[in-house]
Amino acid sequence: MQTENVILVDSFDNPLGSHEKMDAHVKGLLHRAFSVFIFNKKGEMLLQQRALGKYHSGGLWTNACCSHPLPGEVTEEAVMRRLNEELGFQVSVEKIFDFVYNAKLENGLMEHEFDHVFVGEYDGEILFNTDEVMSCCYMEIPAIRLSLRETPEKFTAWFHIAFPEIEKWWAKTYQVKIAV
Numbered sequence: 628m629q630t631e632n633v634i635l636v637d638s639f640d641n642p643l644g645s646h647e648k649m650d651a652h653v654k655g656l657l658h659r660a661f662s663v664f665i666f667n668k669k670g671e672m673l674l675q676q677r678a679l680g681k682y683h684s685g686g687l688w689t690n691a692c693c694s695h696p697l698p699g700e701v702t703e704e705a706v707m708r709r710l711n712e713e714l715g716f717q718v719s720v721e722k723i724f725d726f727v728y729n730a731k732l733e734n735g736l737m738e739h740e741f742d743h744v745f746v747g748e749y750d751g752e753i754l755f756n757t758d759e760v761m762s763c764c765y766m767e768i769p770a771i772r773l774s775l776r777e778t779p780e781k782f783t784a785w786f787h788i789a790f791p792e793i794e795k796w797w798a799k800t801y802q803v804k805i806a807v
Contacts, residue, residue, distance in 0.1 A: 633658040633695045638727060640741045645698040649682065655729065655737035658695065661702055662785060663710060663720060663745045664793050665691040670801030671765035672793075673749070675713070677783070678761045683732045686761065688774075689783040690793075693742075702743050714763070715754030720747040723796050730784035744789055746796065768797055 632645040636659050651658050665673040673691040677684050692713050696705035707717050722745050729739045755763055766774075775782055775790060 631695075632698050633660075634698055636741050638741070640725070640743075648695065652683070652732075652736040652738065655739045657727070657739045657741060659702065659743070660695050660740035661693065661706055661709075661743040661745060662690050662789055663692040663706055663747065664789075665718065665747050665749050666797070666801065667750045667765050668748065669765075670797065671767050672771060672797075673753075673763060673765050674771070675755070675760045676762040678757065678759055680758065683734060683736050683738075684783045687783045688781055689786045690789065691763075693783075693785065703745075706745055713756055713759040715756070716749060716751055718747040718749045720745040724792055726788060726792075728785060728788050732784065738784060740785070742785060742789070744793070746793070768794055 631648045633648045633651050635643040635646050635651070635656055637643060638657070640659065642659075646656055646658070667673070674688050675691055676688050677686060679685040692706070692710050694705065694709040696702045703720070706720055711717050722743055725741065725743045727741050729737065731737055753763055771790065772794065775787065779787065
């Protein structure tokens with residue numbers, strides 16, 4: 628199996644070098660990551676259910692795509708690469724915020740990430756990679772909020788953290804579009 632490295636960063640996202648991905652998750656080393664939230668023209672959010680074979684959080688629901696840029700790779704290029712690899716499409720995205728989080732996961736792993744959050748709009752065909760994604764669907768924001776409250780264990784740690792900020796962005800962006 629090929630090893631993959633992540634970009635280690637400080638709390639301001641300044642690169643500090645690279646480290647093997649799995650070991651970074653065992654040791655809880657702060658590294659660069661990204662999360663992509665995709666919406667359709669109706670303002671519904673694309674959710675993916677992570678494949679059961681993922682190294683963590685398998686079977687949990689989360690945003691459209693999330694991953695790590697490779698050493699030397701620009702984060703926006705990594706976003707395009709992973710959207711294509713996971714969901715079979717590429718779309719223009721815009722970075723709207725970032726956050727740092729630390730969460731204990733199953734199997735003794737930890738997420739300690741400086742997460743860059745991007746948004747985009749897509750209404751086309753989704754040809755998801757079954758090695759990465761078990762299922763996907765578009766869902767209305769109020770239904771996601773309710774599901775997060777009633778069944779929080781069905782969602783990834785980072786989704787819980789990012790969703791409130793995404794919801795604020797969505798309210799400003801899509802409420803206007805939908806009302807027109």
